[in-house]
Amino acid sequence: MNIKINNNEFWANPGDTILQVAKREGIKIPTLCYLSDLSPTGACRICVVEIENGQLVPACAYPVYDGMVVQTNSKKVRRSRKSIIELLIANHPQDCLVCVRNGCCDLQDLAAEYGVRSYRYVGEKRSGKLDLASPAVERDPEKCILCGRCVRMCHEVQNVGAIDFVDRGFYSQVAPAMNRSLNTTACVYCGQCIVACPVGALREKSYLKQAWEAINDPDIHVIAQVAPAVRVAIGEEFGMAPGSITTGKIPAALRRIGINEVFDTNFAADLTIMEEANELIERIQSGGKLPLFTSCSPGWIKYVEHFYPELLEYISTCKSPQGMQGAVIKSYYAQKTGIDPKKIFVLSIMPCTAKKFEAGRPELSVSHTEPDVDVVLSTREFARMMRIAGIDFTRMPDEGFDDPLGESTGAGVIFGASGGVMEAALRTAHYMITGKDMDRIDFTPVRGLQGVKESSIKIGNATLNVAAVSGLHNIDHFLEDVRNGKSTYHFIEVMACPGGCINGGGQPLPSTPEKIQKRMEAIYEIDRSLPKRCSHYNESIKTLYDEFLGKPGGHKSHEILHTHFTKRESI
Amino acid sequence: MRSEEVYKKYPRNEASNMIAMLQDVQEVHGYLPEDDIIRVAKHLNVPTSRVYGVATFYNQFRLTPLGKHVIRVCRGTACHVKGSLDILNTLEAELGIKAGETTKDLQFTIETVACIGACSIAPVIVIDDKYYGGLTSKSVYKLITEYRKKEDQADKA
Amino acid sequence: MNTFKEILSKKVPADKFVELIRGSYDGTAAGVSPARIAELKSKLTLEKAEKPVVMVGMGTCGLANGAQAVYDTFEAELKKYGVDAELTRVGCVGFCAEEVIVDIKVPGFPRISYKRVTPENVDTIIERTLLHKEPVIQKALGKYPYSDDSLWPEIPFIQDIPFFKIQKKVVLENCGVIDPENIDQYLARGGYHALSDVLINKSPLDVIKETKLAGLRGRGGGGFPTGKKWEFAYQAKNDQKYLICNADEGDPGAFMDRAVLEGDPHRVVEGMIIAAYAIGASVGYVYCRAEYPLAISRLEKTIADATAYGLLGDNILNSGFSFHLKIKKGAGAFVCGEETALIHSIEGRRGMPRPRPPFPAVSGLFGKPTIINNVETFANVPLIFRNGADWYAAIGTAKSKGTKIFALSGKVVNTGLVEVPMGTTIRDIIFTVGGGIPDGKAFKAVQIGAPSGGALPEKFLDTEIDYENLKAVGAMMGSGGLVVMDETTCMVDLAKFFMQFITSESCGKCIPCREGTKRLLEILERITKSYREEETEVDSLMRFQGMLYLERLADVIKDTSLCGLGQTAANPVISTLKNFRDEYEAHLYDRKCPAKACRQMLTYTIIEDKCIGCTLCATRCPVNAISGNRKEPHFINQDICTHCGQCELNCRFDAIIAE
Incomplete structure (x- = not known):
């Protein structure tokens, strides 16, 4: 069918919305409440366009029909959009200069685009109390514009439902049940609500201050570790193209900030694979609980603890790579170098907000008193840190990570994308079972941004049914099957965030599907470019086992690298 | 009606009964106690935030006890x-x-x-x-x- | 009085039941003699009562005026006098201003209506009418037609008194006349005949065709052709379809649906079954306001009785068609009158609308094709199929057919429920039916279709009411509330009142409605403020600035809001600005409220000569702004006074003036 937009004729599919056609044809229509992949709610009205009968309709929700005539910038449209922006601003704290989203805010951009030059409407403003109680995610209800993106993300994509609309009309808010703080809810701290938020109403809890204090303290030995997904995203914060690979620039920048040593979380990812592959094989051989679920994603772990506590035994007991790296630093590394673990400060740079919560879990700590990871910064906070330090990231030279915990293989880096842990584990499991590597190292059925990827693989005599799942709403039927004893899977990788860590709650904003795609491509590009692509070839890991841990799944490994999870009650 | 009967009256997991259930709970207590909001959510297998969202949307529901x-x-x-x-x-x-x-x-x-x-x-x-x-x-x-x-x-x- | 049921169980096999109902009019029911049918009918319609019947009007307005006490007194007194009479409750006849209305039917005499009955009148009525078969003339409202109209010549026929004279009661024919909880009485008056005819003789497409032919349009507000709407759902292919009756009558100033549900609930149910048959729905819901407890309890009985008679449930009247009806109680949200919000509410969610398309007829309740009509629309349906589409289409105007029920209230003598043919002028309704403005005051405006409609001044009074005409003069049919206002009503205050209503009822989903109506309200609040409450010059400036933005903002809200509530939210402002701009200007420039209704702009003072020092005003003042010694004139401290007007309202000596 044909429709006319701004006097130009375009071809459209039946079922397309006006917005879809306009996007395809490069005609910009502003949106606020729209979230691609989710059904439109038509709430914000900023995307209104005028159709042939003079009516204004929301482009995001209105289906096209043959012969439709659309004006996206008529006088009525312009005036309406500007008024809507003015109405939002009238009920918004005027504190852009000190807002975490200054310079990266949809409302700010819209006000600039539509030439809003005064506060036309003045009156009462919605009040709400700051919710700073959780270790990972903070809420500022006064900044909320009630677009509902976080609510839909939390309910529809993550299936958690920690927040919802509360009250009515002008006094509506987005809040947890009973207006409690997030830390008393089943919030899994995935941070997807932050990614969805167009303004500064949701943000990560910042630990920049603690990080700087440690760096500035001469008595403290500060060690950074950097997660795989950070290196393919941080460039966006400095104007680099999405998907730019900046592996070498990161340690360079960190050293210039004043970090004493820079280790790679990819090393710990390789270590995780050694343990997890071993655990998988043991469970298969000894008739243990199957399927085995991965444990790297702290949002996913918290989800199970809240909603499926009876299935906790199915989760791998391996700590996440961040947890393993912290544990190894505070035990092996401290021993080896003779530095008092109490004087070591481990700073993680993660694409994740849930890692901030994970770092504080007492059961993850080797000493059971002090945390192994002292502070977790998101990719965004890391960028802020560099700006404060006056570092031009784009001009950093390529430098390497420090030994002994800096070496990594391609298996480590692919942890950053959904399916990566699965693929990395299969590479090593194959080797552990058959004594040789897979014919083709690339195991593509579990790659890609789809929420559920399933496959079967023959290793030796056994056929393993595997799945890689991301976005928590996708996992429920797998868990139901396990609960009902109907699951036929052996190994399931779960990442809380859709697409995995590349789309984590701590990654640069704004996030779009196109950017996630680029980040994923970069991850596999790094894997392809590395000489070693299987964890079992990591020489530093071999040394670690030889010098300290013994063997995968051994006694010492269990003490340092494994943990347990607990049922959590909350609303 | 007693509180227990409300939970017996409605089948589990049928979220479309939420408003009727809350009305019955309020009939029992005169308002909606927090514990019941949580219990209704568990009964219907929906997030507590959703029940609270519904309870605060409609004029009829009260979250504090009423006068005589x-x-x-x-x-x-x-x-x-x-x-x-x-x-x-x-x-x-x-x-x-x-x-x-x-x-x-x-x-x-x-x-x-x-x-x-x-x-x-x-x-x-x-x-x-x-x-x-x-x-x-x-x-x-x-x-x-x-x-x-x-x-x-x-x-x- | 389960007479029909008795016949059914004893003499007539179940599959002949259809014929029995049909036959109760023409006397051809199998197994029942025509004479028996006729006798039953005349008994049930009270044409030939065996013993005296006392009918107390016990709708909500009757009850509010003390109908329960009247009923209780009759019960006691009848016993005391030893009169063998039947005492029943009926719905509302619509003349609310004259409640409590009690009808008496004495065998051999016409049915007579008494108005404003109090427990003190009961003795007299029993003695004079029940015992001596004489009317109590001072209390009589009118008598109903009877086979011998020469009886009681001093009493006018009820249809001849001005309130009823130009009304055309077809939808309301049974309200206040029958016992709404008695299915037999409804059957005897032709109830469910339309249904049985439809199920036996017509296909769903016939039903849709005839509904279109009759020209029935939705009575809920927009006036969308009902038959066309049904056709959409008929065409939607699905294994499950739903039918919903919107009884969430939330318009302030409207109570038609309540009266119909309380007074003739079977009519609504019959209409729903016919509609369900037309679209192919097997499950239906009545979504009724929780604020209407009486309507809900009557509906429950209605559904139970109809089910027991085989008129609801599986295989209705052996036609093979099944329809199950459930009640869903609303929980108090005006926005749930909007179709998609109502659907969300039935699904157990917050009643927030969603964009259309897709329309509910295609994807509605639980994602299935769903038709929603309001109470009055369904109540019209049996008429079309009992009397024919031609008969129906002959009533009303070219584009708006049938009658419309209005809830007449406000500053008018005869408040109540009015049913007139489409095309009746507003003037006729207010001045002929309504009896004009009380206390010799002057008419100022009438709010039609509140709050989404508009306030019409004198010059529009001769508008002939139909959907298009009302729209043309800046109002809308809405659900049919008519609130009359006199010179003491301030139109700026009225606009402010509606904006308060809208802001508290806005669901908060879309920005223009949530944020815009709040700003509109704030602008109106500033306009109606006095100097006293302004602290800085900026405040004064904002009053004028607000006035400049008022129309622009109102237009944006109208153009961009998500649902009907939002799109019409600014109408009270737009229509009062258009018709009563001078009042806005008086507030803005002169700081005066011409109607003296905006209390904030008034100054209260005590006239020393009139004040006797009773101290009542001082005790009633909520802020202790009044002082003075007992038996000496008091005075008001203007710095403390909040202009609430309580002193003036409570003074027994007219010693307090407000200017």
Whole structure:
């Protein structure tokens, strides 16, 4: 069918919305409440366009029909959009200069685009109390514009439902049940609500201050570790193209900030694979609980603890790579170098907000008193840190990570994308079972941004049914099957965030599907470019086992690298 | 109805019964206690935030206990043009509370309603389930005095 | 009085039941003699009562005026006098201003209506009418037609008194006349005949065709052609379809649906079954306001009785068609009158609308094709199929057919429920039916379709009411509330009142409605403020600035809001600005409220000569702004006074003036 937009004729599919056609044809229509992949709610009205009968309709929700005539910038449209922006601003704290989203805010951009030059409407403003109680995610209800993106993300994509609309009309808010703080809810701290938020109403809890204090303290030995997904995203914060690979620039920048040593979380990812592959094989051989679920994603772990506590035994007991790296630093590394673990400060740079919560879990700590990871910064906070330090990231030279915990293989880096842990584990499991590597190292059925990827693989005599799942709403039927004893899977990788860590709650904003795609491509590009692509070839890991841990799944490994999870009650 | 019966009456996991369930819970307690909001959520297998969202959306639901007598002042158009705001002011002044509040002795709660559909006898208030129409400030004052007297007598008896 | 049921169980096999109902009019029911049918009918319609019947009007307005006490007194007194009479409750006849209305039917005499009955009148009525068969003339409203109209010549026919004279009661024919909880009485008056005819003789497409032919349009507000709407759902292919009756009558100033549900609930149910048959729905819901407890309890009985008679449930009247009806109680949200919000509410969610398309007829309740009509629309349906589409289409105007029920209230002598043919002028309704403005005051405006409609001044009074005409003069049919206002009503205050209503009822989903109506309200609040409450010059400036933005903002809200509530939210402002701009200007420039309704602008003072020092005002003042010694004139401290007007309202000596 044909429709006319701004006097130009375009071809459209039946079922397309006006917005879809306009996007395809490069005609910009502003949106606020729209979230691609989710059904439109038509709430914000900023995307209104005028159709042939003079009516204004929301482009995001209105289906096209043959012969439709659309004006996206008529006088009525312009005036309406500007008024809507003015109405939002009238009920918004005027504190852009000190807002975490200054310079990266949809409302700010819209006000600039539509030439809003005064506060036309003045009156009462919605009040709400700051919710700073959780270790990972903070809420500022006064900044909320009630677009509902976080609510839909939390309910529809993550299936958690920690927040919802509360009250009515002008006094509506987005809040947890009973207006409690997030830390008393089943919030899994995935941070997807932050990614969805167009303004500064949701943000990560910042630990920049603690990080700087440690760096500035001469008595403290500060060690950074950097997660795989950070290196393919941080460039966006400095104007680099999405998907730019900046592996070498990161340690360079960190050293210039004043970090004493820079280790790679990819090393710990390789270590995780050694343990997890071993655990998988043991469970298969000894008739243990199957399927085995991965444990790297702290949002996913918290989800199970809240909603499926009876299935906790199915989760791998391996700590996440961040947890393993912290544990190894505070035990092996401290021993080896003779530095008092109490004087070591481990700073993680993660694409994740849930890692901030994970770092504080007492059961993850080797000493059971002090945390192994002292502070977790998101990719965004890391960028802020560099700006404060006056570092031009784009001009950093390529430098390497420090030994002994800096070496990594391609298996480590692919942890950053959904399916990566699965693929990395299969590479090593194959080797552990058959004594040789897979014919083709690339195991593509579990790659890609789809929420559920399933496959079967023959290793030796056994056929393993595997799945890689991301976005928590996708996992429920797998868990139901396990609960009902109907699951036929052996190994399931779960990442809380859709697409995995590349789309984590701590990654640069704004996030779009196109950017996630680029980040994923970069991850596999790094894997392809590395000489070693299987964890079992990591020489530093071999040394670690030889010098300290013994063997995968051994006694010492269990003490340092494994943990347990607990049922959590909350609303 | 007792609290347990409400949970027996409705099948589990059928979220479309949420409003009816909350209405029944409120019938039992006079308001929606937090524990019941959580329990209804578990019963229907939906997030607690959703139940709370529903409970705070509709006028009917209350999250705090009510006074012994609930005075509902109709603020419909017909009542408005016939002086319902004055009636409300009189009640507020007389009871020393604002609409939506309960007196300290837990005797009276004042609420406003959009329209109770008795426009022809405006202005109207409903005390508990009894309708009073064609009111003036003076007659409202009398009415409250009567209710108070009845309570005093009941106390003495 | 389960007479039909008795016949059914004893003499007529179940599959003949259809014929029985049909036959109760023409006397051809199998197994029942025509004479028996006729006798039953005349008994049930009270044409030939065996013993005296006392009918107390016990709709909500009757009850509010003390109908329960009247009923209780009759019960006691009848016993005391030893009169063998039947005492029943009926719905509302619509003349609310004259409640409590009690009808008496004495065998051999016409049915007579008494108005404003109090418990004190009961003795007289029993003695004079029941015992001596004489009317109590001072209390009589009118008598109903009877086989011998020469009886009681001094009493006018009820249809001849001005309130009823130009009304055309077809939808309301049974309201206040029959016992709404008695299915037999409804059957005897032709109830469910339309249904049985439809199920036996017509296909769903016939039903849709005839509904279109009759020209029935939705009575809920927009006036969308009902038959066309049904056709959409009929065409939607699905294994499950739903039918919903919107009884969430939330318009302040409207109570038509309540009266119909309380007075003739079977009519609504019959209409729903016919509609369900037309679209192929097997499950239906009545979504009724929780504020209407009486309507809900009557509906429950209605559904139970109809089910027991085989008129609801599986295989209705052996036609093979099944329809199950459930009640869903609303929980208080005006926005749930909007179709998609109502659907969300039935699904157990917050009642927030969603964009359309897709329309509910295609994807509605639980994602299935769903038709929603309001109470009055369904109540019209049996008429079309009992009397024919031509008969129906002959009533009303070219584009708006049938009658319309209005809830007449506000500053008008005869408040109540009015049913007139489409095309009746507004003037006729207010001045002929309504009896004009009380207390010799002057008419100022009438709010039609509140709050989404508009306030019409004198010059529009001769508008002939139909959907298009009302729209043309800046109002809308809405659900049919007519609130009359006199010179003491301030139109700026009225606009402010509606904006308060809208802001508290806005669901908060879309920005223009949530944020815009709040700003509109704030602008109106500033306009109606006095100097006293302004602290800085900026405040004064904002009053004028607000006035400049008022129309622009109102237009944006209208153009961009998500649902009907939002799109019409600014109408009270737009229509009062258009018709009563001078009042806005008086407030803005002169700081005066011409109607003296905006209390904030008034100054209260005590006239020393009139004040006797009773101290009542001082005790009633909520802020202790009044002082003075007992038996000496009091005075008001203007710095403390909040202009609530309580002193003036309570003074017994007219010693307080407000200017």
